[in-house]
Amino acid sequence: MPDLLTTDEAAAHLRLSERKLYELVAAGAVPCTKVTGRWLFPKAALDHWVLSGLIAGVTLARVDTPPIIGGSHDPLMEWALRESACGLASLAEGSESGLRRLTRGEVMAAAIHMHRLDGGDDETANANAVALADGLYDGVLIAFARREQGLLVTEGNPMRLSDMQSVAKAKARVTQRPEGAGAQLLQLTLIAQAGLKPDDIIAAKPICATGPDVAQAIRAGRADCGIATRAVARVPGVEFVPLVWERFDIAIRQRDYFRPGPQALFNFLRSPAFASHAAELGGYDVTETGSVRHLN
Numbered sequence: 001m002p003d004l005l006t007t008d009e010a011a012a013h014l015r016l017s018e019r020k021l022y023e024l025v026a027a028g029a030v031p032c033t034k035v036t037g038r039w040l041f042p043k044a045a046l047d048h049w050v051l052s053g054l055i056a057g058v059t060l061a062r063v064d065t066p067p068i069i070g071g072s073h074d075p076l077m078e079w080a081l082r083e084s085a086c087g088l089a090s091l092a093e094g095s096e097s098g099l100r101r102l103t104r105g106e107v108m109a110a111a112i113h114m115h116r117l118d119g120g121d122d123e124t125a126n127a128n129a130v131a132l133a134d135g136l137y138d139g140v141l142i143a144f145a146r147r148e149q150g151l152l153v154t155e156g157n158p159m160r161l162s163d164m165q166s167v168a169k170a171k172a173r174v175t176q177r178p179e180g181a182g183a184q185l186l187q188l189t190l191i192a193q194a195g196l197k198p199d200d201i202i203a204a205k206p207i208c209a210t211g212p213d214v215a216q217a218i219r220a221g222r223a224d225c226g227i228a229t230r231a232v233a234r235v236p237g238v239e240f241v242p243l244v245w246e247r248f249d250i251a252i253r254q255r256d257y258f259r260p261g262p263q264a265l266f267n268f269l270r271s272p273a274f275a276s277h278a279a280e281l282g283g284y285d286v287t288e289t290g291s292v293r294h295l296n
Helices: 007-014 018-026 043-051 075-083 095-103 122-132 164-170 182-193 211-219 260-269 272-281
Strands: 033-035 038-042 068-071 089-092 109-112 139-154 225-229 238-253 292-295
Touching: 007 018, 007 038, 007 043, 038 043, 068 095, 075 089, 075 139, 075 260, 075 272, 095 109, 095 122, 095 182, 095 238, 109 122, 122 139, 122 238, 122 292, 139 211, 164 182, 182 225, 182 238, 211 225, 211 238, 260 272
Parallel strands: 068 089, 068 109
Antiparallel strands: 033 038, 109 238, 139 225, 139 238, 139 292
């Protein structure tokens, strides 16, 4: 289609290198669209963009992204950020929110654990999300850990909760996580797999931002159960009912992977201290930690 240029054609048309063109794409400065994983550039829109003088005002030098890991909360991740002295802060808002911030350059990395609501393979959900993220042309997915998710329940499990069917039958109050959070996606997936509808579950209020918030809601009597990791259940008054194992990964741009902060973190993830603490917390499999799971 002559009206739509490929990346190399657009770079030649603008007399830019493909690398500089990708920087413009990442900054949202150049008219383009992504179709089946490929960037396409409307020639007429590119010509208008140049004639309008917009290209003169675009700074091609890369602006450093904030040293923040967005996305989901995890006790082992939180500990590793502190102990590695990597200088990266944490902004726990949920997997989808973290990935959006990463594509906009608002965070340096995103911790994600996606789940397929359509019944697809959860093993590939994180990689698929990175592959399809707009503007994340240089994205890479690094394995953090596989971790065990389940139901946090009151000590002694007085309602005998074991899965979503038992939760619905007992009319248990279930904590909710923010929309787009990995734990909320998992909860919706488990509800669908049980042949239930979201309305069959009694939602406890207010929304819990993190796993520790879920544990506190149960301890305080504001909820009967909620989805969280085994590591979160290591507090008095709460027990853990295992349900599934999931992938918990770090999405980051290739250009930021080699920066001092991420490198300090990834080097620490390969240390005996990290493996030892993961075993102490329980519910983690770190045999693949640090490996590249996907590359855009």
